[in-house]
Amino acid sequence: MNKFFFNISTSFSFSNAWLKCLILTSFLFLSACTITSDELSKEANEAALNNPLWKTHQAEVEKIALSEYSAKGSFAYISTDFRQSASFYWEQQSKESYHLRLLNPLGQTVIFITVDDNQTKITDDKGQVYNYSNPEEAILDLANMDIPLTQLRLWMLGLPGEATEITLNSNYELAAALYKSKESNLIWQVKYINYDRNLPTSLPSQLEIVQKNGDEELTIKLKINRWKS
Numbered sequence: 001m002n003k004f005f006f007n008i009s010t011s012f013s014f015s016n017a018w019l020k021c022l023i024l025t026s027f028l029f030l031s032a033c034t035i036t037s038d039e040l041s042k043e044a045n046e047a048a049l050n051n052p053l054w055k056t057h058q059a060e061v062e063k064i065a066l067s068e069y070s071a072k073g074s075f076a077y078i079s080t081d082f083r084q085s086a087s088f089y090w091e092q093q094s095k096e097s098y099h100l101r102l103l104n105p106l107g108q109t110v111i112f113i114t115v116d117d118n119q120t121k122i123t124d125d126k127g128q129v130y131n132y133s134n135p136e137e138a139i140l141d142l143a144n145m146d147i148p149l150t151q152l153r154l155w156m157l158g159l160p161g162e163a164t165e166i167t168l169n170s171n172y173e174l175a176a177a178l179y180k181s182k183e184s185n186l187i188w189q190v191k192y193i194n195y196d197r198n199l200p201t202s203l204p205s206q207l208e209i210v211q212k213n214g215d216e217e218l219t220i221k222l223k224i225n226r227w228k229s
Contacts, residue, residue, distance in 0.1 A: 038169045038170050038175065039167045039168075039169060039175040039176055040167060040168055040169065040170065040175070045167050045168055048168045048172060049166065049168065051172060053172040054168055054172040057172055057173060057201070057202070058159070060201040061157050061158055061159055061201060061203070062159065064157060064201065064203075064229050065092075065095070065153075065154065065157055065159060066094075066095050067092075067229060068092060068093060068094070068229070069092050069227065069228060069229035070089065070090060070091045070092065070226075070227075070228045070229075071088075071089075071090045071156060071224050071226070071227055071228075072087075072088070072089050072090075072224070072225055072226045073087070073088060073222060073223045073224035073225045073226070074086065074087045074088065074222075074223050074225075075088055075220065075221060075222045075223070076219075076220070076221040077145050077147070077218075077219075077220055078218070078219045078220075078221070079146075079216070079217070079218045079219075080215075080216045080217065080218075082144065082145075084143070084145060086102045086103060086104065086110070087102070087103040087107070088100065088101065088102055088103070089101040089103070090153075090156070092153070093116075096115075096116070096117055096118065097115060097116045097117065098114075098115050098153065099112070099113065099114055099115075100112075100113040100115075100135075100149075101113075102143075108125070109125065110124070110125045111123075111124060111125075111139075111142065111143060112124075113135060113138060113139070113149075115135050115149075118133075118134070119131070119133075120132040120133065120134055120135045120137075120138045122138045122139075122142055124142070130142065134150070135149040135150065136148060136149055136150065146211070146218060147220060148179075148181065148188060148209075151163075151179060151188070152209070155177070155190050155207065155209065156204060156207070156222065156224070157203060157204070158173055158174045158192065158195070158202075158203055158204045159174070160174060160177045160179075161177075161179065162179060163177035163178055163179040163190065164178060164179070164180065165177065165178035166178075169192070171195070171197075171202070173192070173195055173202060174190075174192055174204075175191075175192050176189070176190060176191050176192065177189075177190040178190075186211055186213055187211065187212065188209055188210070188211050189209070189210045189211075189212075190207060190208075190209050191207065191208045191209075191210070192204055192206075192207050193205075193206035193207060193208060194206040196224070196227060199227055203224070203227050204222075204224060205223070205224050205225075206221075206222065206223050206224070207221075207222050208220070208221050208222075209221075209222075
């Protein structure tokens with residue numbers, strides 16, 4: 001039930017200079033996201049998954065997931081016939097409650113998503129409010145983007161969520177995960193490129209999520225510039 005097609009990069013009227021800036025920024029961001037994760041071999045990964053270092057790290061991140069935290073960064077959404085990029089600000093309120101802002105190149109909020117106890121509300125740049133049963137339906141309807149936000153909340157932190165195939169890196173952090181949606185049977189592949197290890201508990205700073213469906217491929221690239229908890 002598409003109420004309207006919401007394009008982040010064109011939702012605010014800005015000059016050609018800003019448009020060129022957006023294109024250049026998107027190009028630089030996408031070019032920088034090359035996969036450099038040091039995934040363990042199958043044998044080493046089996047041992048690492050049972051190592052106390054991974055279990056300790058996982059427990060520490062799970063504590064963060066249950067607390068208040070925020071993440072600020074940028075993302076790129078690339079499908080066969082659609083490309084989009086924007087900045088984002090994710091503010092987790094509790095386990096089941098968060099706010100997500102998508103911002104244009106001027107730093108102005110163009111989509112504001114509120115998820116609270118399995119209820120989703122979206123406010124657009126004109127102040128119009130829409131209610132949905134889940135955030136995935138909301139972002140697909142208003143922004144034409146297929147993003148598994150419920151799982152993404154955990155993947156952003158370096159947690160596998162409902163992923164079934166998990167690979168670690170040499171630092172006992174999540175390096176890759178494979179998730180099959182129960183609703184759509186689509187498969188999402190998550191790759192971790194970089195971690196911020198200057199934090200008390202290391203958290204991802206770059207990751208890439210890929211969905212392949214026949215000849216069509218969808219890629220979501222996230223770059224997180226700042227974590228706060």
